[in-house]
Amino acid sequence: MNSNKTNKYALWDARRGRIVTKIGKWVGGDDVQIRQYSLLHDLFMQKSYMQVLVLNATGRLISAELACWLENNFMVMSYPDARIWCNQVGAFAGQMQTSPSAATAAGCLAADSRAYGGSLTSRLAMQFIQRAVQQIQAGMTLEELVSSVPLRHGKPAIIGFARPVSRHDERIEPHRNMTTALGFADGPHLTLANQLSDYLLATYGMGINIGGYTAAFMSDQGFTPDDVYRIKNLCVASGVTACYIDQLQQPQHSFLALQCQDVRYDGIAPRPVPEREL
């Protein structure tokens, strides 16, 4: 092999049988390093699980107050109600008596959705609100901002400002109270989100939802959309597990039982199968 080829493959050659990382290291029998912190000496019994979760997801060791905010935010992202799509997946997993890991992982995958769930939707909502703040700062009016968004069912399709089930979001007021109680002030993103919510409520009867509020708050805290996608990727897990447990010992096929006729068939009428062409 000539020297050019050696250089061409140098990266991969250096990584054969070798891991190079900045995230941490387990030193067997002694300690674990997470980034620049010792797990056992800097974090264990001193920081919360949420602080370590965010550290692993982003490299940032956040304050106890912000971790408290996030933990409570997680709490309201995971209702034990099997009508919610990801939870329904958990319930079906319970019906099939899968392992709890399979059920919860399947539910979390289902919630990796552009319609709901708090992970991908957070990324999308943060992309919107961060871009919107820039547009408003550049001179765009609120009306112009809203009219630049495509309509769906006659209303602007702004992620974070309408729930799939269109009802008042019961989590907003408790979140506003929590934000104040923990000492956080509204930054430019939350300020704009509130103005937008007031405008959309008055014009279209749709206000901010928890995704929009979280996106604006986390933007004010300096997180990127990808950061929050990574932090919140399992935020629905608890409710999925609950719905899985609920169905584990229920009779087979009893969750939302369906007769053959209950799934409406919109397709082609019965027809003979043609023989294969030779």
Next chain:
Amino acid sequence: MTKDFVYAKQASTQITAEVAAADNPYGAVQQHIFGYELVELMQKRSFTDVLYLLLTGELPTAAQAQLLTQLQIALCNAGPRHPATRAVMTAAISKARPEHLLPIGLQVLGGERQGAAAVAEAWQALQDCLTQNDFQPAQQPLPAGFGQVYAGIDPLQARLLAQLSSLPAAGPALRLCEQLQSHWQSLQQGILDVGLCAACCLDLGIGKRESIGLFQLLRAPGLLAHGMEQTHRPITDSPLLSDDDYEFQQDQ
């Protein structure tokens, strides 16, 4: 619920009709797939034909079935160095429950970097090229579905492209890929597995989103086989790096 509640009262499908038993509305005695009765399909058609039926709503011609069959074989085994296969093998030898192995592989395979998510991107890029009048590869950036593997062309995919392009059902998308391959190879860029799958899907009339899942499905046999093989081996049969081979570059 409010007047804005827009959800349907029942689920619907154009794919499957189930005929209930006379004495049990929950038990199906017959299943029709796009109008074709399941047992009759078993008697007259191949698995590949029915797979095509499920994804497009119609049975394939002989030429289409040949192209899909060869694509199935082309993609059936990503090999033991592919990240998805390695994920499955790692999970398997570390004694994960066997029923998790295939889902683990498919999830890892679902990535945006030369994974299943990239098939749709390639599908769209090729479609965009095909809709241009007088498309000239030299005047266009490298489309999604093409790129490098280990700093060069993926020579196996190039061979697979040549084979698939030679089939009667190869259409505009595979011909376009041959044109692109010819243009870009001097720059050490070539067709990727995701591009190959996307091109075949386009020529077979298989949709953009469907192409994502088809790629996962066609990659599944190799994932499954490599995983199951490892379940029969002790956990010590795979490497666990020593501290010397684990380089932690600590930020200050």
